[in-house]
Amino acid sequence: IExxxxxxxxxxxxxxxxxxxxxxxLAKRETPINNTRSDYSAYKTKKSVVTRIEQxxxxxxxxxxxxxxQFEQFVADLPDINVRNCGKDGDTPLMLLLKITPLRxxxxxxxxxxxxxxxxxxxxxxxNGLNANDISKRHDSTVITRLKQTKVFDICDxxxxxxxxxxxxxxxxxxxxxxxxxxxxxxxxxxxxxxxNVANINERNMGSR
Numbered sequence: 001i002e003x004x005x006x007x008x009x010x011x012x013x014x015x016x017x018x019x020x021x022x023x024x025x026l027a028k029r030e031t032p033i034n035n036t037r038s039d040y041s042a043y044k045t046k047k048s049v050v051t052r053i054e055q056x057x058x059x060x061x062x063x064x065x066x067x068x069x070q071f072e073q074f075v076a077d078l079p080d081i082n083v084r085n086c087g088k089d090g091d092t093p094l095m096l097l098l099k100i101t102p103l104r105x106x107x108x109x110x111x112x113x114x115x116x117x118x119x120x121x122x123x124x125x126x127x128n129g130l131n132a133n134d135i136s137k138r139h140d141s142t143v144i145t146r147l148k149q150t151k152v153f154d155i156c157d158x159x160x161x162x163x164x165x166x167x168x169x170x171x172x173x174x175x176x177x178x179x180x181x182x183x184x185x186x187x188x189x190x191x192x193x194x195x196x197n198v199a200n201i202n203e204r205n206m207g208s209r
Contacts, residue, residue, distance in 0.1 A: 081118045117152060118152070177194055179207040
């Protein structure tokens with residue numbers, strides 16, 4: 001607990017950009033940490049711990065002052081875009097954003113679009129049997145219709161919807177691997193070398209499947 005408090009205090013004293021750099025380094029270690037801070041209490045996994053990768057997405061939704069570009073990078077690193085928190089509702093990131101009223105053009109809407117580009121589901125249900133479609137009914141239907149037109153980004157495509165979101169080394173490696181597999185252009189030696197640099201061997205692409 002004391003170590004976590006020291007980390008939190010250290011991050012608080014840094015500039016927003018430096019905070020992101022530090023958290024990004026910590027997230028790469030994939031170290032689960034206990035949720036001892038009250039502002040993280042609603043975002044726990046079934047084992048009462050979250051990875052830093054999941055934590056920073058939920059924290060950004062709950063009011064963190066990260067930039068949209070940083071949020072998109074956080075989302076791109078999620079192993080499961082439909083990860084559910086362990087509050088009583090068990091909501092996904094998409095559900096949590098849709099519960100915010102009103103949806104602002106400079107905040108919630110672009111965050112929702114970032115999630116949708118990475119394959120966030122409208123039909124996954126929470127603990128109450130509700131899905132994102134159900135929760136979205138509290139908003140203007142024209143706004144929701146526009147959001148549902150957001151296209152899912154396929155990591156095998158040559159171009160991404162926003163260059164800044166997919167410029168990190170991890171995504172470049174995964175894109176290279178998926179493209180090589182798709183085009184059958186990999187040598188066994190190069191494939192083995194690239195696989196060594198993959199943080200999550202079960203990484204999924206962002207196509208419709």
